[in-house]
Amino acid sequence: MPAVHVRARPFRPPPLMLRWHGRNPLPVLLLRSGSTPGPMQDAPPWLITGPVKQPFDFCGHVRRLLVDIVARSPDLGHVDVSKILLGVTRARNKRAHGLQARVTPLRFARGSLVRRRHGATYQVQRYFLDDQEFLYLMTFCLPRFLDQDFTDKFITLFHELYHLHPSCNGDLRRHDGRCQLHSHSQRAYDRHMADLARAYLATRPDSDLHAFLRLDFAQLQKRHGSIAGILVPRPRIIPVTLLPRPAQADIPQAAACFPAKEK
Numbered sequence: 001m002p003a004v005h006v007r008a009r010p011f012r013p014p015p016l017m018l019r020w021h022g023r024n025p026l027p028v029l030l031l032r033s034g035s036t037p038g039p040m041q042d043a044p045p046w047l048i049t050g051p052v053k054q055p056f057d058f059c060g061h062v063r064r065l066l067v068d069i070v071a072r073s074p075d076l077g078h079v080d081v082s083k084i085l086l087g088v089t090r091a092r093n094k095r096a097h098g099l100q101a102r103v104t105p106l107r108f109a110r111g112s113l114v115r116r117r118h119g120a121t122y123q124v125q126r127y128f129l130d131d132q133e134f135l136y137l138m139t140f141c142l143p144r145f146l147d148q149d150f151t152d153k154f155i156t157l158f159h160e161l162y163h164l165h166p167s168c169n170g171d172l173r174r175h176d177g178r179c180q181l182h183s184h185s186q187r188a189y190d191r192h193m194a195d196l197a198r199a200y201l202a203t204r205p206d207s208d209l210h211a212f213l214r215l216d217f218a219q220l221q222k223r224h225g226s227i228a229g230i231l232v233p234r235p236r237i238i239p240v241t242l243l244p245r246p247a248q249a250d251i252p253q254a255a256a257c258f259p260a261k262e263k
Contacts, residue, residue: 016125017125017128018125018232019128019129020130026232028230029090029229029230030055030227030228031088031227031229033217033221041216042222043215043220043222047212047214047215049211049215052223055227056220058212058227059228062086062140065209066079066084067081068206068209069157069161070161072200073200076161076196078164078166079161079164080168083170084136084137084138084164085129085138085230086139086140087139087232088141088229088230091141091142091143096147096148098141099144100141100148101141101157101160103138104136104137104235105124105135105165105170106124106127106134107171108124108171109174111165111171113126120239123237124235124236125235127232135170136170137235138160142217143227146216146220147216151194153213154197155197162192162193162196
């Protein structure tokens, strides 16, 4: 048999920036459950969630709620919600336990855009909507997140918001000890988030802002037909030393992003 020569595809590094705008809008995923909602899954009519028979704008509702949470919660006063890109991902199974939500930083430690590791320079992909640059990607796993009870949904929201660095610089909040992200005790961390959620609700916010959290996925689907959410890929960490020189021109010098080591 004669040898078959396969031409290797040229290496194309992933883009350093992902930009969405009017002609290239943020991609939206319409989610529906495989089962038909039954009569017991009717949403109470007094819970306002937007136009009936139109896709439920999950990310829009979460964004409005987060803005109010930050405004009423002193412990979260550093959070700039405009720097957070909200998205959804589809749950891989129907188990109640598993990923509910996650926040992905778009910067390295101390807010640096690049870092050096083993002699190579790396950059996190940058995300833009028009001229707005995001510093975090907050993703909710559906339908699992919506199928929690009301209290657990609120705790999850505070859990993710509290992960943001106190300077809101694109890095995560880091605690002392081995468990930098959840302090020394996951249980104590969760109790603190529950306390923050109760304190927020005690301020008597507009109930329409969080009405959707009192419904599960099936109830929202029956009322709206589907749940719409932004679907974007998780940011990649790119070795910029592999990029051609013109592409490297926009990369800040690593020395400017990392303080010199003390002697």
